[in-house]
Amino acid sequence: MSRSDDGIVIVGASAAGLSAADGLREGGYTGPITLMDEEVEPGYDRPMLSKGLLAAKDTEPAALRTSDQLAAKGIDLLGGHGAVGLDVDRRLVVTSWGEAIPWEHVVLATGVAARPLVTTDGTPLPTLRTRADLATARSLAAGGRPVTLVGAGFIGLEVAAALRSRGVEVRVLSGCELPLASLVGDQVAGWLHQLHLAHGATFELGVPTASVTETAAGYDIHLADGRVRHAATVLAGIGTDPCTDWLIGSGVALDGGAVTDPAGRTNVPGVWAAGDVASTPDARLGRPRRFEHWTHAIEQGRSVGLNIARRDAVPYDAVPFVWTEQYGYTVHLLGERRPGDTDVVVEGHVTDGDFVVAHADAGELHGVTICGRVRALRVFKKLLRSGASLDDALSAATPA
């Protein structure tokens, strides 16, 4: 039986899901496309939540698409419809309203959720992932009380910088010795850390948080070495978990996300995944892994849309591209630094916030971290795309 009339259902209407819909139309698919999302108004500029939006007092996150743009492409958006189950035999998505939506192909684009940090009394502490979380974070910022951030990844550090720009007292707790060091190397991580200190953020590093208890004045944070820190308010940035609970038992292989091949296909025919929720085998690690970044979600989503439309299985393997913004400095990461890499300053000076640092091992270039030198971005992206060496990076650089 042909199911082509059933069209394509995309679950999750953010970066990856919207791009998959665009990719389907770009690839020539003319059938029905239904995008569904549990958020009532899904699809907004998520990276800005921890940057300009938290620094500002009331600007709303920008919508990624207008209803006119969706209508022009014949894309139906069902906001406020969460997927609660996937039936791969009858090819149905079951929604939180009890509907059963049929599909010929389905794209899983449900992203990840902020990992909750829950007090011993069972209260989840605020995190920053959604539009609703922004409102909570803003009320913390406006409350005038010091904020303790648990976790010093990109989001924790961006939140720290945004809160400092609003004059909020900020303390960052993290189990790592030097935030972001594994991603950008010790020199750049050290410079960023100094930047935070110079702007008045304080840090307690090297000891993980063991538990949080509620007190009359706020919270007691129990560190793994037995010390206790009092906190008036807490915001947690301790990682993410894939939104795959609704897929448990469906038959779709789950391992740190929905497992896909490089083309975006899961183990179940007709079921694809893209964006933060997708977990793709990584030969070097020997297990599947997620890649949680904006342009990756967009490009991989589009690639899945194109593959479905063209009945193709083109692998997606672009050079990873990430950015972060702290205190007015935008740092770009291209490729990926690996454990044990040497970090070589190939342009400028790290302490000036104007540099290109190459991450390499035995002459093999794995990634670069760039700040202030936008011209270098494309030069090094091309080098990484072509599998260039550290020597190639050195000769492409303009050191001054």
Place this chain on the structure above:
Amino acid sequence: MTSVKVDPGRCTAYGLCVGIHPEVFNVPPGSPIAVVTREVLTPDDLEDVQEAIRACPAQALTLVEG
């Protein structure tokens, strides 16, 4: 001839496009929108410009032919 234009009503000047193709896009200090610094795109520009168009959170970029 292909060029790219910025919709001033949508652009928020955050500069994601600049990170993807800094030779074509720029956000000058104080500018409320991104500006296009290369009038006519070369074939080598196209792939990255198209990526910038897709990545732009405001959907403020469009290709113009002719």
